[in-house]
Amino acid sequence: MAIAPKSRSKTGAKTVVAAAPAAVAAAPTSKTKAKAKTPAVSKLAVAEKPAAKAAAKPAVKAAPKTTAKTAVKVAAVKTPAAKKAVAAKKTTLPVAASPAPVAKKAPSKKTVKVVEAVVAAAAAPAPAPVKATKRATKAAAELPVVVVAKPAKKVATKKVASKEVVVAETVLGKVQPKPVTKQGKATKAIKPTKAVAAAPLPAEPLIAAKKADEKKSKTPTPAKTASKADHKPAPKTVAKPATKPATKPAVAAPIQSVAPSAKRTKSPIAKTKPVATNPALVPAPRPTPPAPPAVPKPPAKFALQRPGSAASGVFGDYVVAELAGEQQWRVSIRGTSLSDCRCTCEVFRFGERGSCEHVEFALGSLLDEPQQRAALEQGLRLDYSEVLLGFGAARYLRWRQGQHCPEAVAREAQALLDERGRLPADAADDVGLLTGLLQLAAELGHEVRVEAGVWEQVALGRDARQRVQRLAQAYPQGLESPALRGLLKLPLPLYQLEAALFAACAGRSLVADDLGLGLYAPAYAAAELCARHFGTERVLVLCAESAQARWLGEAQTLSLAKAQMVWGDAQTRQAQLQNLGQGLEIKIASLASLGQDLALLQGFAPELIIVDEAARLDADALALLRQLDKGFLLMLSGQILDEQPQALLALVDLLDRHRNGPWERFLSRHVRRSGQSNSFFALERLDQTLERVMFSRSRAELLPTLPVALVQLRAVALSQQQEQMQAPLLADLRRAVARWQRSGYVSESELLQVQQTLQQLRRLAISPQLLDAQLGSAEAPKLSAVAALTRELLGAAAERLVVFCQWDDALSLLAARLQASGTAFVQLHAEAPLAQRMEALRRWRDGSGSAVLLCSDRAAAGLDLQIERAALVNLELPWGEALLEQRLLCLADEQSRGLPLIQLLAQTGLEQAMLQTLDGVVDLPAGSLDGDVSRQLLQGEEQQRFMQALVALCGALPD
Structure with missing residues (x-):
């Protein structure tokens, strides 16, 4: 290994040289060029291989001084002239023990010119100083400093001239390394002044030398280093080569030049490694980062147990038990695939992967054992075939063929x-396909076993088809079938009947109609259809606590079934749920009490669950509902959920609990999973994807077929004071009607008294103050309901709200209630002049006064109230259709469709009986109770018809 000592040139520049086996960048050779340009990574330097078994006593001398600002080292060439030139200096260089192999590379034109000039100077007979040109000095500065070993043979000048000669900057600095010889003895440190590079020849592998110890020395200042370099000769060193001499020189590793440091430095001695072919493109080696610490294996959560009664062998049933708890799950292992395993947990049954952590733990534990792994990989070999149930986002049937399965049976199974x-x-037994396969196997004497869950899944598909067929037979004319008119106490519009029929056919569905289309009537109609045709008897309605009374009122108004609220203390709620009669029972419970009453509700065992405002359910409520849900399910939403796909995905997950396909299609067609979050796409096709479980319509979509008004009944319970004041009035009415029934005669004065009694009952339903002005703090539920409607409708279903009533004094009471609740309004008084009423109407239209308008029938005479996005509220129930049409025409023309009309209806009183009676009476005397009764005296045939209507009305009154 070549040791590059520090040296000092007369220019005073400093460089620290590291003998690294990688491509590096050379330091600048000129003071004027050092700041402007840093040379690129230099080319390889080449050193000849030393002769074997000879004392490596380098005779290479330092090259003559140049007059350039930066001292330049010249490649040493073994010619007689070169020897004389080198001998002028008494500096020896260390021997490169084992240079790194480098591929041969053609020199550039610029380099060749510099080489020729340098070789010519080295071959000159006299070692006179050579003055380098400015261009040659610049080119030489870009080449690395190399250390050259003594060659075994002399190299001809011609051959050397054809090779690339590398010129580099003089290495500065003082080091005292201890090179190690082959015998392991350290030699004295040497201080070369100028290094020379030989021409590059085919390289041979380098042999790494042992790393020698070196002394720490303080880096000298430039002045001191220059003085020592000028006057003190460098010590000699002798190194024994490690290998035999070769005719071709070896390639030495390039030397890296970095900035000097003020701290003490060591002369790096590293093992030499082979150099890349093109070191100019290879970055300097970086220290290998420490390996990251091993991630500790998470502690075990479960323990795997094998029941003592289980069959021998690796296949069979296991028990996975919690280590930190008491829960256990039974896992069945039937193969190495997750689809061949079963688990009793909820995640496995309803998850989208068709697996769970218990199955993965059990299977992984078995695969860790070599013997068990081998048995699992061999597979389960059975003589019989199987029809299995596949789990996941959509459940399906699987065919596992036995060893002795006849070819005909196998061919028939593959065809399915x-x-x-x-x-x-869902299509496994559509035309008896599965049954036919089993029959064929039985005829051929081959056993086919069917997993228990397969028949349940097939039965669900059959039930869905049978519901559609049964309803189609019961109502052959569809929505126009006469039998559908008597479904509830009141006839329903066609669009509501359509929603009810869809819910009954689907069995488990979501009805998400636009606000104003109505949800209560379709829900109760669907419950009646399920009771008529599918034997449903127990219906549970889950809604907000504030909506329980409204659901009860709608049930009492529309449904023929018995309805009851579940409320009060725990003992009372238990008694209400256990009190069951014959026929259809409707229990109305709060969603907030679902957790505390879950056991009671499970005891009620609902066959149909109706969930109001399903989109507002959180994950906890959905989990509780999954435990309660066992049969039909109808989820309602007063808004279209296409723009709320995350909430819709959770609802579809619950609706498709049997995994018949809708949930899987939702996931595959509209959901992209990214970790724990979801992104949705192609939501405009949601209706087609979920057509089997979701029924959703907007008002714009139904507008051509909608009636002029979309009537919504809002039932309001009478207060206790109202019921007490109502009782004597109802008794008077019954006596008068009974007298007419006995005699067939009624006097005009008595008929007038009956009409006045009816008006008092209607006014009493609004407020007791209309009968007794002394009651200053009487409770009036209808007036409170109007205040709540303003907050509900404005900004959602309508921009303007008109409250109609037959009596101005009733509207005055409402005005006081709205003012107390902070609701702004505009009131039209019948006694006010027309100009004053028109000014109030203008303020209502432009919204400067308020969005709520209070108007009586007399005050609206001669005014046009038509405006877009308006809703109508009737404070009392009109007696005849004529008055209702008159109010509608004030807000909408004949071309208008879908005007929201909210009808407030007092329960357990006259108005509820009126609603049922008016539906059966085709024609009533015009204006008999609408308007001023004193001007309406009925005679002759109109009198008879009026009294007959009263007979029906008294029959509908509560006892």
Whole structure:
């Protein structure tokens, strides 16, 4: 190995030389050029191989001084002239023990010119100083400093001239290394002044020398170093070559030049390694970074146990138990593939991977044992064939062929499989395909075993087809079938019947209609269809606690079934859930109580669960609902969920709990997974993807087929004071109607009294203050409901809200309630002049007054209230259709469609009986109870028809 000592030139420049086996950059040779340009990585320097068994006593002298600013080293050439030139100096150079092999490279033109000039100077008879040209000095500065060993034979000048001669900058600095000879003895440190490079020849491998000890010395200052270099001769060194001499010289490693350091430095002695072919393109070697610490293996979470009753061999059932808990899961191992294993946990049954951590732990533990691994890799060999259930995002059927399976059976089984080798579970027995396969195997005497879950999955597919067929037979005319009109107490519009039929056919579905299309009526209609045709008896409605009363009111108004709220203390709730009668039972519970009442609700065993505002359910509520859900499921949303794909994905996961395909199609067509987050795409095709479980429509989509008004009934329970004041009035009405039934006669004065009683009952449903002005703090649920409607509708379903009522004094009470709640409004008074009413209407239109308008029928006379995105609220239930049409025409023309109309309906009173009666009565006397009763005296046939309507009304009144 070549040892490069530090030396000092007369110019005073410093360089620290490292004998590294890699390409490096040479230091600048000129003071004027050092700052402007740093030379690129230099070319390889070449050194001849020393002769074997000879004392390596270098006779190479330092080259003559040059007049350039930077001292230049010249390659040594073994000619007689060169010997004389070298002998002028008494400096010896260390021997390169084993230079690195370098591929032969053609010199550049610029280098060849410099080489020829240098060789000519070296071959001159007199060692006179040579004055280097400026151009040659610059070219020489770009070449590295090399250390040359004594060659075995003399090299002709002609041959040397044809080779590349490397010129480099003089190495400065003082070091005292101890080179090691072959016998391991250290020699004295030497101080060469100028190094010479030989022409590059074919390289031979270098042999790394032993690393010698070196003394630490302080780097001398430039002045001292220059003085010593001028007056003190360099010591001689003798090194014994490690190998025999060769006719061809070896290639020496390039030397790296770096900036000097003020600290004490060591002369680096490193083992030489082969050099790359093109060192100019190879970066300097960097220290190898320490290897990262080994990641500790996470502690075990489970323990694998084999039941004592299990069969021998590696295949069979295992128990995976928690180490830090008491939970256990049964894992069945049937092969090395995850699809061949089973687990009893929820993740395996409902996850999208078709596996779980328990299966992976059990399988990994078995594969770690060589004997068990070999047994697993051989596979499970059975004489019989199997039809298995595949788990994952979509469940499917798998065919595992036995060893002795007849060719006909194997061919028939393969014909049933798709391109992925699967048989879709929902179509497995569509036309008896699976049954036919089993029959063929039985005829040929081959046993085929069917996994238990296969029949359950096949049965679910059959049930879905049978529901559609049964409903199609019951209603052959579709939505126009007469039997659908009597589905509820009130007839439903076609778009609501369509949603109800879809929910009944699907069994498990999401109805996400736009706001204003109504959800209560389709839900109760779907419950009635399931009860009629599929035997459903227990229905559970889960909603917000604030919406329980509204769901109860809608059930009492629309449904023929018995409905009851689940509320109160724990004992009361338990009694309410256990109190069951005959026929359809509807229990209305709060979603907030789902956790604490889960055991009670499971005891109720609902066959149909209706979930209101399903998009607001969090993960905990969905997990609890999964434990309760065992049958039909109807999830409702008052807004379209296409723009909420994350919430929709969670709902589809629950709806497709049997993994019949919708959830898998959602994941594959619209979801990109990135770690724990999801990104969604192609949401415009969600309707096609989820057409089997989701029914969603916007108002714009249904606009051509919508009626003028979309009626929503908002049931309001009467207060206790209202019920007490209502009782004597209902008794008077019943007596008058019974008297007419007995005699067929009623006087005009008595008929007028009956009409006034009816009006008092209608006004009482709004507020008790309308009958007794002395009641200053009477409770009025209808007035409170209007205040809540303003917050619900404005900005969502409508931009303007009109509240109609037959009586101005009732609107005045409402105005006081709105003002107390902080709701701004504009009121039109019937007694006010037309100009004043028009000014108030203008303020309502431009929104400067308020978005809420209070208007009576008399005050609206002669005014045009039509405006876009308006909604209508009826404070009382109109007696006849004429008054309802008149109010609608104030806001919409004949071309308008889908105007939201909210009808407030008092429960357990006259209005609820009126709603049921008016639906059965085709024609009522016009204006009999609408308007001023004192001006409406009925006679003759109109009187008879009116009394007959009262008979039906009294029959619908509660006891």
